[in-house]
Amino acid sequence: MADIVLDKVSKSFPDGTVAVQDVDLEIADGEFVILVGPSGCGKSTTLNMIAGLEDISSGELRIGGQRVNDKAPRDRDIAMVFQSYALYPNMTVRENMAFPLRLAKLDKATIDQKVDEAAKVLELTPLLDRKPANLSGGQRQRVAMGRAIVRQPKAFLMDEPLSNLDAKLRVQMRTVVSRLQKKLGTTTVYVTHDQTEAMTLGDRVVIMRGGAIQQVGPPQELYDHPRNLFVAGFIGSPSMNFLHAAVEDGKLRTALGDVPIGDRIRRELEGADAPRELILGIRPEHFEDAELIDDEARARGMEFTAPADIVESMGSDKYVYFTVEGQRASAAELEELAADAGADFSGGGGNLVTRLSAESPVQEGEDRRVWFNLEKIHLFDPSSGRNLTLHEGRSAGTLGD
Amino acid sequence: MADTTTRAKLRWGLIDVIVVVFALVPVLWIASLSFKTPATLTDGKFWPREWTLDNYKSIFDTDQFVRALVNSIGIALIATLIAVVLGAMAAYAISRLDFPGKRLLVGVSLLIAMFPQVSLVSPLFEIERQLGLFDTWPGLILPYITFALPLAIYTLSAFFKQIPWDLEKAAKMDGATQAQAFRRVIAPLAAPGLFTTAILVFIFCWNDFLFAITLTSTERARTVPVALSFFTGESQFEDPTGAICAAAVVITIPIILFVLFFQRRIVSGLTSGAVKG
Ligand SMILES: Nc1ncnc2c1ncn2[C@@H]1O[C@H](COP(=O)(O)OP(=O)(O)OP(=O)(O)O)[C@@H](O)[C@H]1O
Numbered sequence: 001m002a003d004i005v006l007d008k009v010s011k012s013f014p015d016g017t018v019a020v021q022d023v024d025l026e027i028a029d030g031e032f033v034i035l036v037g038p039s040g041c042g043k044s045t046t047l048n049m050i051a052g053l054e055d056i057s058s059g060e061l062r063i064g065g066q067r068v069n070d071k072a073p074r075d076r077d078i079a080m081v082f083q084s085y086a087l088y089p090n091m092t093v094r095e096n097m098a099f100p101l102r103l104a105k106l107d108k109a110t111i112d113q114k115v116d117e118a119a120k121v122l123e124l125t126p127l128l129d130r131k132p133a134n135l136s137g138g139q140r141q142r143v144a145m146g147r148a149i150v151r152q153p154k155a156f157l158m159d160e161p162l163s164n165l166d167a168k169l170r171v172q173m174r175t176v177v178s179r180l181q182k183k184l185g186t187t188t189v190y191v192t193h194d195q196t197e198a199m200t201l202g203d204r205v206v207i208m209r210g211g212a213i214q215q216v217g218p219p220q221e222l223y224d225h226p227r228n229l230f231v232a233g234f235i236g237s238p239s240m241n242f243l244h245a246a247v248e249d250g251k252l253r254t255a256l257g258d259v260p261i262g263d264r265i266r267r268e269l270e271g272a273d274a275p276r277e278l279i280l281g282i283r284p285e286h287f288e289d290a291e292l293i294d295d296e297a298r299a300r301g302m303e304f305t306a307p308a309d310i311v312e313s314m315g316s317d318k319y320v321y322f323t324v325e326g327q328r329a330s331a332a333e334l335e336e337l338a339a340d341a342g343a344d345f346s347g348g349g350g351n352l353v354t355r356l357s358a359e360s361p362v363q364e365g366e367d368r369r370v371w372f373n374l375e376k377i378h379l380f381d382p383s384s385g386r387n388l389t390l391h392e393g394r395s396a397g398t399l400g401d
Numbered sequence: 402m403a404d405t406t407t408r409a410k411l412r413w414g415l416i417d418v419i420v421v422v423f424a425l426v427p428v429l430w431i432a433s434l435s436f437k438t439p440a441t442l443t444d445g446k447f448w449p450r451e452w453t454l455d456n457y458k459s460i461f462d463t464d465q466f467v468r469a470l471v472n473s474i475g476i477a478l479i480a481t482l483i484a485v486v487l488g489a490m491a492a493y494a495i496s497r498l499d500f501p502g503k504r505l506l507v508g509v510s511l512l513i514a515m516f517p518q519v520s521l522v523s524p525l526f527e528i529e530r531q532l533g534l535f536d537t538w539p540g541l542i543l544p545y546i547t548f549a550l551p552l553a554i555y556t557l558s559a560f561f562k563q564i565p566w567d568l569e570k571a572a573k574m575d576g577a578t579q580a581q582a583f584r585r586v587i588a589p590l591a592a593p594g595l596f597t598t599a600i601l602v603f604i605f606c607w608n609d610f611l612f613a614i615t616l617t618s619t620e621r622a623r624t625v626p627v628a629l630s631f632f633t634g635e636s637q638f639e640d641p642t643g644a645i646c647a648a649a650v651v652i653t654i655p656i657i658l659f660v661l662f663f664q665r666r667i668v669s670g671l672t673s674g675a676v677k678g
């Protein structure tokens with residue numbers, strides 16, 4: 001067991017692609033860290049550099065305090081679970097799991113005991129004599145996990161280990177992975193595409209974009225206090241609504257009406273090179289049917305009227321899509337996110353996704369009065385993507401000071 | 402549905418039978434001729450009226466055929482071994498690495514395969530006489546390797562491309578050295594490809610007539626296909642057909658053995674279950 005430190009680690013491939021750029025990351029002993037980001041952002045490359053399967057172009061990688069840049073994978077004592085499982089097809093499940101132990105030259109009795117133990121934890125005991133070809137996807141996945149845990153390595157690396165499973169199995173395996181990691185307390189770096197895995201599994205989440213880290217923090221912190229537009233749009237499903245906002249007379253002119261701003265933000269916007277156009281971000285759950293709002297809450301928010309396009313009742317709450325007029329919010333980040341998700345991210349002159357209480361009597365097609373919470377609003381600089389509402393790591397809406 | 406599948410099966414079965422019969426009749430005919438006496442040789446009957454083993458005895462009577470058999474087996478085995486080893490290394494590089502000139506290498510090896518062999522026969526003859534390779538084993542092994550290599554590289558790189566390379570990475574993560582990863586994980590998976598290629602190359606070397614007839618002159622290096630063409634009867638007036646047929650039957654046996662021996666190792670779908678998707 002050990003901590004893993006990436007110190008200004010970069011990777012450029014021979015063809016000139018810079019896949020990872022100056023990544024600084026400290027992973028504590030026993031911590032479960034998730035790497036997440038759109039396709040091609042360098043997650044696998046980062047993981048492979050930690051594993052030793054890719055050379056590090058510059059920077060330093062330390063495992064347990066020791067520089068390991070030039071060590072072969074076998075000398076790093078790290079286990080890896082591959083997206084493809086990478087089981088040895090010519091060996092039985094038992095042989096697959098025993099393989100790392102046999103390479104470590106353990107004696108037969110110890111190997112058998114360790115394999116049986118790991119098989120029991122993963123409920124693989126009845127399958128030990130089968131070949132991988134005769135296993136289901138979930139079982140293969142568990143064998144791959146078993147092969148990683150048998151030799152009690154310093155750390156686990158997992159590259160999208162659940163992405164080949166169907167939705168139901170994935171949920172099941174997610175809890176298996178989580179329980180296993182807690183039980184073993186082994187440092188784990190886990191790459192995923194999946195929002196839910198990122199939010200539920202890790203102690204901390206690392207969001208990457210174009211080879212660089214955007215933000216590192218516990219999942220809830222990333223959700224509540226995104227440092228920039230990219231993080232805000234990436235975390236959360238359905239994702240945050242983004243609206244174009246023009247700064248005029250100390251107010252923000254938006255498709256939802258004129259939004260007042262507090263002193264601190266006003267001061268920021270008074271600078272000579274301050275942007276005149278902003279992007280306003282607000283999450284679906286920070287809207288509510290105006291009928292259901294008490295007076296105290298009403299004071300903290302604002303209201304607008306818009307036609308409800310689609311109402312999706314989820315039982316516990318209702319997703320309501322409104323059409324609002326106005327200019328589209330545009331920024332490079334939003335286009336990138338849209339391309340990755342295959343969805344339209346630009347609110348304003350488009351759809352607004354809201355999550356209202358189940359009690360809301362809203363009907364499709366009718367005009368509805370909707371309240372939203374000003375304390376939960378985020379404002380972004382469209383050119384740099386920076387979250388202007390963020391102050392000392394916290395975000396307190398437009399009114400905060 | 403069931404009706405169409407049974408009809409489809411019948412149709413395919415019929416086609417298969419026709420193909421097999423078409424391919425086997427000449428072979429069986431030769432086998433039948435090899436058991437006939439000289440008197441009944443031309444009677445046109447498929448089933449010999451009088452059975453005899455004289456033809457087989459006669460070919461083993463003289464040293465000529467046995468020497469040729471030894472030459473054939475030795476030359477084909479050595480050429481196969483070298484071509485498969487070299488081909489495996491080249492195919493591994495082609496399927497695994499990106500190096501400058503890769504496309505050129507593949508293109509050139511294809512060019513060699515397409516080059517008409519007959520146009521190379523006279524230059525080779527001259528070269529080998531100058532170098533003292535004429536009528537020796539290496540004199541045949543070298544051209545066989547040259548022409549078998551493109552074949553070996555192509556089949557092997559097709560096989561290597563199917564091996565999921567994540568397995569090699571996994572082995573390294575599990576603590577294997579590069580050599581251990583190759584020996585314990587990659588080699589067992591590449592085995593069917595190696596055996597298939599070995600069979601193809603062996604058959605190519607075994608059947609060659611063109612190089613064998615031009616690059617040999619005596620029993621030192623003469624292979625069976627050529628030796629057959631030099632068969633004569635015991636006297637000038639005796640027809641050697643029976644003996645040639647017997648020899649033809651004898652020389653197909655090593656090939657059948659070779660294929661049967663390796664076929665058991667060609668387990669299809671050996672890599673299934675390694676990776677998903
Ligand atoms: N061998 C290579 N040569 C050149 N460029 C490469 C190589 N491998 C990866 N890249 C590039 O490096 C970047 C990062 O790749 P990487 O595989 O780390 O992405 P990823 O975040 O894991 O993506 P995904 O979520 O799709 O798996 C990509 O732009 C990719 O095209």
Ligand SMILES: [Mg+2]
Binds near residue numbers: 043045
């Ligand atoms: Mg990846």
